[in-house]
Amino acid sequence: MQGLNYKSSLFECLYKKDTQCVFISHKKEDSAAAKKIADYLMNAGVNVYFDEYDDTLDLTDPYSVVRGIKNGLNHSTHLLVLLSPEALKSKWIPWEVGYAYDLKTIISLTLKTIAEWELPEYLKITKIIKGTTSLNQFLSELIGCTEPFLIKESRLISAIKSHPLDDILVWNK
Structure with missing residues (x-):
């Protein structure tokens, strides 16, 4: 089953108690990586809130951004921070983490370009995902799969073939 993007997923998460929805927190400069992660999660059957899929946001209006963030977080079960x-x-990422801190499961996903020693103290207490293997493990837990998650596309995944996130995540961590 394909995961839903913002418009459908918030509605579904609002009315179905057992529906998982992941809010993707990222810096604008990392939007391409965030989109790959969002698409990967949706291909796994996970609903996401990703700001680029939210056409109600006016990024020039801080009030619109805050409303969108609050709405997305209020209807999500998890906050995935791309590091x-x-x-x-970022000024928004700490705000999002603070807003969600006591209400959501917070996970930090390190991109290839950052070392663990660089992580801010407030994120070191979250679950930290460092690569494709740990991301797939997280997805298995999230969707309640007893076997390790592998995206279901015929061209993917074996030890020989490349993973769709190889260019942004460390492989096999």
């Missing part, structure tokens, strides 16, 4: 050197400069 990169750019993300460390």
Whole structure:
């Protein structure tokens, strides 16, 4: 089953108690990587809130951004923080983490471009995912799969073939 993007997933998460929805927190400069992650999660059957899929947001209006973030977080079960050197400069990511801290499961996903020692203290207490293997393990737990998750596309995944996130995540961590 294909996961849903913002418009459908928030509605479904609102009315179905057992529906998982992952809010993707990222810095604008990491949007391409965030989109790959969002698409990967949706291909796994996971619903996401990803700001680029939210056409109600007016990024020039801070009130619109705050409303969109609150709405997305209020209807999500998880907050996935994409970490990169750019993300460390974000003003929105710490705000999103603070808003969600006591209400959501927070997971940090390190992109290839950041070392663990660079992580901010407030994120070191979250579950940290470092690569494709740990991301697939997280997805298995999220969707309640007893076997390790592998995206179901015929061209993917074996030890020889490449993973669709190889360019942004460390392989096999």
